[in-house]
Amino acid sequence: MNKPASNKYEETTLSSQPIFQGRVVSLQVDTVRLPNGETATREIIRHPGAVAVLALIEDRMLVVEQYRKALGKSQVEIPAGKLEPEEDLVEAAKRELEEETGYRAESLKHLSSFYTSPGFADEILHLYVAEHLEKGEVHLDEDEFLDCESITLEQAQQYIREQRISDSKTIMAVYAWQLYKLTGSF
Incomplete structure (x- = not known):
């Protein structure tokens, strides 16, 4: 049986800002809490696969x-x-x-x-x-x-x-x- 990947360094989403919604992809900018307690931004492209x-x-x-x-x-x-x-x-x-x-x-x-x-x-x-x-x-x-x-x-x-x-x-x-x-x- 395959063991799922660890989420040891999971980042918690604090906020998510939609930037663009297109025909193929969308773009959002998330503010996340890092494992060390600091915050960072992540630019994420969403795609249907x-x-x-x-x-x-x-x-x-x-x-x-x-x-x-x-x-x-x-x-x-x-x-x-x-x-x-x-x-x-x-x-x-x-x-x-x-x-x-x-x-x-x-x-x-x-x-x-x-x-x-x-x-x-x-x-x-x-x-x-x-x-x-x-x-x-x-x-x-x-x-x-x-x-x-x-x-x-x-x-x-x-x-x-x-x-x-x-x-x-x-x-x-x-x-x-x-x-x-x-x-x-x-």
Whole structure:
């Protein structure tokens, strides 16, 4: 049985000030009491969470290339997207895979869930692997522009070296794929 993490250095919230409420994230500034009795401020981004899919077709991984305004450049990433309120995780992963790549998965297997930037954000990302894919139609969001391609593990590793792939979810997916090739299981 897994033992929960200790809250040994828990910070008590004294006040919380909403700063911004957007379509994807909200920002708040909290005043907290530190374990030593002092106070500090914490800027916190709230996010509904997201799903991402490591989609494999034979010996290739589906990726999308899209411009990321926050970075000021295009990135190659695995299909992913934000969760809708109370959306089932598996259904969300299937939705994102089909919307961005046109492929449907017979089944998805959960690989991991992880926090993307726990120092200032509560976004949790749920990573799935999809195999046995069937080609369908792409259904991009109205503000989404991307290209889909399939790449080999060697290409993915090269893209990481070139920083064409530099986001945590895609790097984690590439490493999971590499481990799968070595061990035969996810």
